[in-house]
Amino acid sequence: MVLSDEILVEFAQNLVRTPSVLGNERAVAERTAEMMAQSGYDAVETDSVGNVIGVVQGKYPGPTLLLDAHMDTVDVLAESDWKFDPFGGQIDGSRLYGRGSSDMKGALAAMVFGISGLERSRLFGRAVVVASVGEETTEGSALAPVIERYLPDFVIIGEATGLQIARAGRGRAEFLIKTRGKPAHASTPHLGENAVHQMMSIVSEIEGLPMPRNEFVGTGVMCLTDIISRPYPAHSVVPSECRVTYERRLLPGEEEDGLRRQLRDCCLRAGCPETSIDLAEARYTSYTGWSVNQRKWYSAWETPEACPLVRKASEGLSSVGIEPRYSAYQFCTNAALSAGVKRLPTIGFGPSRETLAHIVDEYIELEQLMRARSGYQAIARTVLQG
Numbered sequence: 001m002v003l004s005d006e007i008l009v010e011f012a013q014n015l016v017r018t019p020s021v022l023g024n025e026r027a028v029a030e031r032t033a034e035m036m037a038q039s040g041y042d043a044v045e046t047d048s049v050g051n052v053i054g055v056v057q058g059k060y061p062g063p064t065l066l067l068d069a070h071m072d073t074v075d076v077l078a079e080s081d082w083k084f085d086p087f088g089g090q091i092d093g094s095r096l097y098g099r100g101s102s103d104m105k106g107a108l109a110a111m112v113f114g115i116s117g118l119e120r121s122r123l124f125g126r127a128v129v130v131a132s133v134g135e136e137t138t139e140g141s142a143l144a145p146v147i148e149r150y151l152p153d154f155v156i157i158g159e160a161t162g163l164q165i166a167r168a169g170r171g172r173a174e175f176l177i178k179t180r181g182k183p184a185h186a187s188t189p190h191l192g193e194n195a196v197h198q199m200m201s202i203v204s205e206i207e208g209l210p211m212p213r214n215e216f217v218g219t220g221v222m223c224l225t226d227i228i229s230r231p232y233p234a235h236s237v238v239p240s241e242c243r244v245t246y247e248r249r250l251l252p253g254e255e256e257d258g259l260r261r262q263l264r265d266c267c268l269r270a271g272c273p274e275t276s277i278d279l280a281e282a283r284y285t286s287y288t289g290w291s292v293n294q295r296k297w298y299s300a301w302e303t304p305e306a307c308p309l310v311r312k313a314s315e316g317l318s319s320v321g322i323e324p325r326y327s328a329y330q331f332c333t334n335a336a337l338s339a340g341v342k343r344l345p346t347i348g349f350g351p352s353r354e355t356l357a358h359i360v361d362e363y364i365e366l367e368q369l370m371r372a373r374s375g376y377q378a379i380a381r382t383v384l385q386g
Contacts (some may be wrong), residue, residue: 029131036112074357111368161348167307173250177199217252313379
């Protein structure tokens with residue numbers, strides 16, 4: 001099958017036109033597996049988790065390069081605000097519009113096509129392309145069984161980098177903080193203990209925390225994402241419980257115990273020593289029925305510039321006219337597992353920009369889509385050339 005630019009764009013359009021909101025990736029998985037088979041992958045399968053895995057096997061023994069692009073997307077909210085049909089796959093000028101076009105069906109299409117074009121007779125080792133599920137809620141959980149099975153030496157995450165090399169990324173954690181008070185009638189609040197007032201003092205302490213900074217990755221972020229009291233609605237009752245969720249964007253080297261102690265100190269300074277602090281949990285169920293319940297701690301990571309993967313990727317991109325520049329992901333990706341937990345040499349490379357993910361009228365530039373295909377192929381060729 002001759003994989004022209006027109007076929008690449010058409011495949012990306014088809015993926016965008018196939019809804020795959022988290023947990024409903026089956027149809028996109030089927031289309032991806034079909035395209036891998038048609039484009040000449042040496043092996044194609046869908047595992048029990050729902051990931052589609054395509055293998056290009058080189059002629060000679062060598063390392064395993066794993067490339068990951070997730071199939072799931074976030075939902076379409078405020079659909080009436082969209083100028084373009086979120087599942088229309090419409091091309092307007094130089095852009096392909098639709099949910100998932102940037103995050104990250106365009107990258108998936110470019111990856112599938114780029115790796116299929118590798119010349120096996122000159123390859124040492126193999127390239128394994130994974131179209132993964134469940135990334136939007138549990139980064140890395142669905143990819144874990146693939147890593148355990150294929151034992152990659154190097155990993156490329158296809159999330160948007162604007163065709164730069166991301167050699168680091170922030171992680172994320174979600175903390176649930178809960179205060180307990182004493183109920184009383186709202187006409188006599190002095191007889192109770194208001195859990196919301198306690199939380200207000202704690203929030204004030206947390207909001208005043210200085211955020212750490214990493215020279216390359218950037219600054220940590222602490223964001224209050226929700227607050228709720230009980231009973232709710234409260235009919236003339238002093239609330240006896242209040243819970244907030246804080247999302248923390250992590251930097252390389254930060255550990256759960258250290259952040260827990262920091263939050264505990266905030267509670268002590270607020271005069272609320274009985275406050276509970278827990279990590280939130282995420283539950284994901286794939287279209288195959290596979291499910292996971294995961295604590296929301298996703299590690300930050302950094303791959304040194306001197307790492308062979310970074311150097312080889314730079315060489316490969318230069319060979320196809322893409323200037324190799326280095327960046328760091330500000331959002332969290334499946335690299336939280338491959339690099340943050342498994343400590344595998346990992347980089348990110350993909351078309352489009354982080355800021356286009358999850359937005360109204362999400363889009364990808366067609367030029368970026370086509371250059372990404374060349375980029376994936378060039379990186380893989382250079383890493384696996386011996």
